[in-house]
Amino acid sequence: MKVMILAALVSTAALASDNDLRHRPKSFSTPAGKAVFVDFHEANYNITYDITKGQAFVQAQIKFTAPEAGLPIFDSVTAPTRLQLNGKDVTAVETQTPARETTLRVVSANVSEGNHVLQMELPLTALVEFKNGTVKSAFWTSDLASRQFLERYLPANFEFDQVKMNFQVNLIGAKEGHKIYTNGVLGKARNGTSAAISYPPYYTASSIFFHITPASAVEERRSSLRSIDGRELPVTVYHQKGLFSTPGNLANLEKQTAAIFHELEKDYGAFPHPGIIVYNAGQGGMEYCGATMTSAQALGHELFHSYFARGFMPANGNSGWVDEALASWRDKGYSSIAQLSGTSAMSSHPYYNRITDMQAYTFGERFMSLLDNKLKAKGGLKPFMRYIIEKRIFSPMFVEEFATEMGQFYGTSVEAEFKQYTFGRSSGRPVNTKHVENKFHPKMTLEELKTYL
Numbered sequence: 209m210k211v212m213i214l215a216a217l218v219s220t221a222a223l224a225s226d227n228d229l230r231h232r233p234k235s236f237s238t239p240a241g242k243a244v245f246v247d248f249h250e251a252n253y254n255i256t257y258d259i260t261k262g263q264a265f266v267q268a269q270i271k272f273t274a275p276e277a278g279l280p281i282f283d284s285v286t287a288p289t290r291l292q293l294n295g296k297d298v299t300a301v302e303t304q305t306p307a308r309e310t311t312l313r314v315v316s317a318n319v320s321e322g323n324h325v326l327q328m329e330l331p332l333t334a335l336v337e338f339k340n341g342t343v344k345s346a347f348w349t350s351d352l353a354s355r356q357f358l359e360r361y362l363p364a365n366f367e368f369d370q371v372k373m374n375f376q377v378n379l380i381g382a383k384e385g386h387k388i389y390t391n392g393v394l395g396k397a398r399n400g401t402s403a404a405i406s407y408p409p410y411y412t413a414s415s416i417f418f419h420i421t422p423a424s425a426v427e428e429r430r431s432s433l434r435s436i437d438g439r440e441l442p443v444t445v446y447h448q449k450g451l452f453s454t455p456g457n458l459a460n461l462e463k464q465t466a467a468i469f470h471e472l473e474k475d476y477g478a479f480p481h482p483g484i485i486v487y488n489a490g491q492g493g494m495e496y497c498g499a500t501m502t503s504a505q506a507l508g509h510e511l512f513h514s515y516f517a518r519g520f521m522p523a524n525g526n527s528g529w530v531d532e533a534l535a536s537w538r539d540k541g542y543s544s545i546a547q548l549s550g551t552s553a554m555s556s557h558p559y560y561n562r563i564t565d566m567q568a569y570t571f572g573e574r575f576m577s578l579l580d581n582k583l584k585a586k587g588g589l590k591p592f593m594r595y596i597i598e599k600r601i602f603s604p605m606f607v608e609e610f611a612t613e614m615g616q617f618y619g620t621s622v623e624a625e626f627k628q629y630t631f632g633r634s635s636g637r638p639v640n641t642k643h644v645e646n647k648f649h650p651k652m653t654l655e656e657l658k659t660y661l
């Protein structure tokens with residue numbers, strides 16, 4: 209039995225890597241040479257909050273495979289203070305992609321095809337707050353602007369890449385107990401000063417929910433939900449004291465979570481993640497694998513994303529609209545329309561785009577309603593959604609693959625529809641300004657997010 213389990217694990221890892229390679233962006237030329245996207249397979253992050261000094265810093269070790277020779281690419285909004293490639297000191301240059309879609313970091317030393325190790329040190333300053341012998345810190349993300357996934361906090365790869373990630377979290381000089389809320393496996397805290405967290409190998413730069421806070425700052429309720437597949441899933445709902453902490457709030461959230469959970473399981477099958485964390489904060493919310501930071505109003509939208517976005521995963525910015533269109537289609541009551549005028553560029557922004565086009569919530573929702581109507585005789589869109597979750601769970605995909613899978617499922621091509629309505633002419637990149645923002649995912653600055661730490 210042990211042997212069989214091991215074989216199964218090995219083959220899942222191999223599949224993840226194959227899928228990574230199939231979705232890896234193309235290399236491009238820079239003045240220093242050819243920049244190549246590589247396949248991270250393991251990333252170990254040692255995260256230290258030195259409360260005494262009021263400083264946080266990260267040591268990262270990234271094991272990766274270069275499928276071709278060149279200058280390896282990674283991303284980190286914060287510049288590393290020290291960087292080593294295979295044990296030798298190197299530097300990395302912040303570089304724009306060819307059509308200036310986004311910025312990333314290119315290591316200034318060539319690697320051969322094969323396995324290598326990057327090690328780096330950098331300060332952690334985004335969303336960290338030290339106060340009276342305590343620390344609050346979170347790795348909250350957004351796909352409405354570039355470089356707001358894990359790379360905002362830790363060195364990471366683009367969203368196509370599934371990486372086995374591990375955290376070692378250290379606290380120095382804490383004057384009281386802290387809690388960590390996360391969607392990984394949290395090891396036993398050692399002396400209350402350090403904790404290890406292990407995340408599943410299918411996680412990407414947009415999967416992790418991580419929040420550390422003084423225990424006295426929050427209130428929580430724990431319960432469990434029975435999945436249709438027999439699992440008993442642990443559920444944690446929590447809020448910050450004094451922010452949303454009205455009497456009965458946590459009990460209400462728990463009830464609402466249970467109702468949405470059963471609705472989603474009925475429509476799309478067993479919940480894809482081993483548990484649920486709901487942090488009630490913010491206006492609107494953001495989704496993670498089996499977790500969300502959200503307002504009560506957006507809870508259904510965000511938990512839906514545990515299936516579409518963080519179960520069925522986008523492999524690049526131009527496929528990010530699919531899950532938002534599906535979520536909005538649910539929000540608006542799964543409507544069906546016979547006609548749709550106009551087009552959009554949701555699928556056709558320049559190649560290295562990393563942002564979700566906000567038209568997803570409006571035009572994208574209409575487009576799903578149109579597809580539902582077209583496929584009405586075959587049960588509409590929902591049976592396909594259930595099928596794609598079962599077939600392609602945790603394997604990031606492009607919008608083109610989504611359209612092909614849909615066509616194959618119904619035995620009738622939908623490629624012409626995707627072309628007509630989502631591959632219109634792009635004006636350069638999605639224009640996600642504040643005034644067109646969606647109520648479920650408002651654009652928030654780091655300063656605004658700090659309120660919810």
Ligand SMILES: [Zn+2]
Nearest residue numbers: 532535648649
């Ligand atoms: Zn959404």
